[in-house]
Amino acid sequence: MRGMKSASRSVVVLAGLLLTGVLLVAACSTPVAGQTQRPWIGRSFEDGSRGGGGIAQADIPILPYKLVEWPTLPNSAAGVPAGPWNFIQVASVAVTMRGTILVLHRGAHPIMEFESGGKFVRSWGDGMFSEGKVGAIPAAAWTEDKSHYSAVYGPAGCASCGAHSVRVDPQGNIWAIDAPGHIVYKMNPEGKEIMRLGAKGVSGTGPNNFNLPTDVAFAPNGDLYVSDGYGSARVVKYSRDGKYLLEWGRRGKGPGEFGLPHNLVTDAQGRVYVTDRDNQRIQVFDSDGKFLSQWTGTGGISGLAITKDQRIWTGGILRDLEGKVLGRLPGNIGGHGVAATDSGDVYVAELSGVVQKFVKQ
Numbered sequence: 096m097r098g099m100k101s102a103s104r105s106v107v108v109l110a111g112l113l114l115t116g117v118l119l120v121a122a123c124s125t126p127v128a129g130q131t132q133r134p135w136i137g138r139s140f141e142d143g144s145r146g147g148g149g150i151a152q153a154d155i156p157i158l159p160y161k162l163v164e165w166p167t168l169p170n171s172a173a174g175v176p177a178g179p180w181n182f183i184q185v186a187s188v189a190v191t192m193r194g195t196i197l198v199l200h201r202g203a204h205p206i207m208e209f210e211s212g213g214k215f216v217r218s219w220g221d222g223m224f225s226e227g228k229v230g231a232i233p234a235a236a237w238t239e240d241k242s243h244y245s246a247v248y249g250p251a252g253c254a255s256c257g258a259h260s261v262r263v264d265p266q267g268n269i270w271a272i273d274a275p276g277h278i279v280y281k282m283n284p285e286g287k288e289i290m291r292l293g294a295k296g297v298s299g300t301g302p303n304n305f306n307l308p309t310d311v312a313f314a315p316n317g318d319l320y321v322s323d324g325y326g327s328a329r330v331v332k333y334s335r336d337g338k339y340l341l342e343w344g345r346r347g348k349g350p351g352e353f354g355l356p357h358n359l360v361t362d363a364q365g366r367v368y369v370t371d372r373d374n375q376r377i378q379v380f381d382s383d384g385k386f387l388s389q390w391t392g393t394g395g396i397s398g399l400a401i402t403k404d405q406r407i408w409t410g411g412i413l414r415d416l417e418g419k420v421l422g423r424l425p426g427n428i429g430g431h432g433v434a435a436t437d438s439g440d441v442y443v444a445e446l447s448g449v450v451q452k453f454v455k456q
Contacts, residue, residue, distance in 0.1 A: 152423060152427065155412065155420055155422060155423045156421075156422045156423070157422065157423060157424075157425050158413060158421075158422035158423060158424060158425075159455065159456040160424050160425060160441065160453040160454065160455055160456060161425075161453065161454050161456055162425060162426065162451060162452070162453055163452050163453075163454050164213075165209075165213045165442075165450060165451075165452035166180060166196075166198075166209045166213035166214070166215065166450070167209075167212070167213035167214050167215070168180075169215065179449075181202065181448075182198065182200040182202065182448045182449065182450070183200050183201045183202030183253075183255075183448060184200060184201040184202075184256075184446045184447075184448060185198060185199070185200045185431070185432075185444040185445055185446065185448060185449065185450055186199050186200060186201060186258050186259050186260065186261075186431055186432060186444060186446065187199040187258075187259065187260045187261045187262075187398075187431065187432035187444050188261070188432050188433070188434040188442040188443070188444045188450060189261045189262050189263045189269070189434050190263060190434050190435070190436050190442075191208070191263050191267065191269070191284065192263065192267035192284065193267075193284075194211055194436065195208050195209060195210055195211065195216055196208070196209045196210075196211060196434070196442060196450075197261050197263070197269065198444070198450055199258050199259075199260070199261040199271065199432075199444070200255075200258065200448075201224075201253060201254070201255045201256050201257075201258050202254060202255055203221060203254065203255070204218035204219070204220065204221060205220040205221070205223065205224055205255040205258045206218060206219050206220040206223075206258075206261065206269075206271065206286070211436065211440070213452075217286075219286045220255070220258075220271075220286075221255075223255075223271070223273070223280070224255040224256070224257035224258045224271075224273045224276060225248070225252075225256070225257035225273050225275050225276035225295075225296070226248060226249065226252040226253060226254060226255075226256055226257070227246040227247065227248045227252050227256060227257050227274075227275025227276065228246060228247050228248075228251070228252040228253060228256040228275065229244055229245075229246050229256075229259075229274050229275055229307060229325050230244065230245065230246070230247065231243055231244055232244060232245055239346075239347075240346060241346070242306075242307075242325060242326050242327075242328070242346070243354075243355075243373065244307065244325040244326065244355070245325075245326075246274075246275040246307060246325075248275065252275075256275065257273035257274055257275045257276045258271070258272075258273065259272040259273065259274040259308075259309055259310075260272040260309060260310045260311065260358070260432065261432075262310070262311050262312070262313075264313045264319075265313060267283075267284045268281055268282060268283055268284065268289070269281075269282040269283070269284065269286065270282070270311045272308055272309060272310060272311060273295070274307045274308060274309060274324060274325060275307060276295050276296060277293050277294065277295065277296065277297060277298045277299075277304065277305045277306060277307065277308065278291055278292065278293040278294070278295045278305070278308075279291060279292040279293055279305070279308060279311055279321055290336075290337055292305075292321065292333065292337055293305045293308065298326060300323075300327050300329075302331070302339035302342075303339065305321065305323045305324060305326075305327070305331075306323060306324065306325070306326030306327040307323070307324045307325030307326035307327070308321055308322065308323040308324040308325075309322045309323070309324035309325060309355075309356065309357050309358065310322045310324075310357065310358045310359050311359075312359045312360050312361050312367065313361060314361050314365055314367075314382060315361070315363060315364075315365050316335075316365070317334075317335035318332060318333065318334055318335060318340065318382070319332070319333050319334075319335065320332050320333075320359055320361070320367055321333070322356040322357065322358065322359045322369060323356070324355075324356060324357075325355065328344050328345055328346040328347075328352065328353040328354070328355075328356065329342050329343060329344035329345065329353070329356070330342060330343055330344050330356060330359065330367065330369060330380075330384065332382075332383075332384070341383060341384060342384070343380070343384030344356065344384075348374055350378070350386045350389065351378070351380075351384070351386040353369070353371050353373075353374070353378075354371055354372065354373030354374040355371065355372045355373040355374075356369050356370070356371060356372075357370050357371075357372040357396075357397050358370045358396075358397060358398055358399040358432075359399065360399045360400065360401040360407065361401070362401060362405055362416055363405055365381070365382040366379055366380065366381060366382070366387065366416075367379070367380045367381070367382065367384075368399060368401075368407060370393075370396045370397065370398075370399050370409070371389075372395045372396060372397060373395065375391070375392070375393055375394050375395050375396075376389050376390060376391045376392070376393055377389065377390040377393055377396065377399075377409060377418065378390075388418075390414070390418035393409060394410075396409045396410045396429070397410065397429065397430065397431045397432070398410055398429075398430050398431060398432040398433035398443070398444070399433070400433045400434050400435050400441075401435075402435045402439070403435075403437045406421065408433045408435055408441060410428065410429040410430060410433060410443075411423050411424040411426075411427075411428030411429060411430065411433070411443065412424075424441060424443070424453050425453075428443055428451070429443075430443035430444050430445050430451070431444050431445065431446050432444035438455065439455035440452065440453065440454050440455055441453040441455075
């Protein structure tokens with residue numbers, strides 16, 4: 096894997112401002128108490144609605160969590176603090192088997208690893224992700240049977256803009272989604288590529304191709320699911336060695352249909368939970384794609400994460416496996432991705448260019 100950097104090197108932060116992509120929205124994230132405010136970096140319609148959606152947050156109990164500064168601020172070459180990390184649109188976060196945190200962002204060194212306390216460990220992935228940028232098609236051009244998203248490539252995109260999701264499977268392998276690259280990477284715990292699904296730069300809807308895929312999840316028996324995604328409207332199931340097994344879904348608003356299958360997780364019984372972001376709901380399926388239930392009125396949730404005790408973070412809102420709301424993180428928290436440690440700490444990936452860490456009290 097190219098671009099592996101050791102923690103022994105001094106980290107030099109370069110000021111940057113990303114203003115490229117398709118239909119960027121000029122909106123700033125509201126700073127949360129205890130979090131360093133970052134300048135607006137750029138936000139596309141891909142970010143969607145922020146996690147709470149149709150639920151009045153004032154009616155949801157605040158869970159006992161504290162927002163802390165994370166990660167540890169880097170030092171300049173002079174050995175003095177250099178300000179916040181220059182994350183460019185943090186798309187996703189994940190927890191490794193070692194308890195370290197992976198940060199996937201759309202800039203140089205797109206995959207960064209930190210200790211849970213915030214110390215930088217390493218980075219890699221330069222040249223791995225495409226320069227394509229996912230964006231929304233103008234509403235005036237929408238049709239019911241076609242995707243509301245597309246991608247722009249070349250100079251109109253940006254470095255590592257394809258970075259969309261990072262996950263860690265039960266064996267400790269690292270998976271990364273390049274949405275506009277139409278590819279899913281599997282890496283070993285050291286970051287070396289060992290398998291890929293899809294063909295880089297080739298879109299399609301067949302068993303071995305994707306059209307702007309978004310996420311990956313892992314069944315208890317080792318099978319895996321890919322949400323596909325911005326261009327398609329389906330979930331594709333593979334064996335642990337990448338053999339196509341089956342798929343389900345089509346564009347629409349009915350049971351088993353999707354507007355945008357954005358993230359997905361599985362529970363210990365093998366049920367599959369898919370956030371259907373554009374239809375503002377979460378759909379639940381059995382392991383073979385049979386529709387079981389749906390949680391409506393969730394809002395346009397982007398990120399899903401399942402906890403050790405079998406609860407689901409839907410953005411910044413915690414639910415049980417029946418969809419009942421248990422509480423929320425403090426602040427107006429949604430994010431593009433979310434991850435939870437076994438001890439209960441929660442990390443939220445924000446396209447505004449920050450990672451928020453909430454420590455369970």
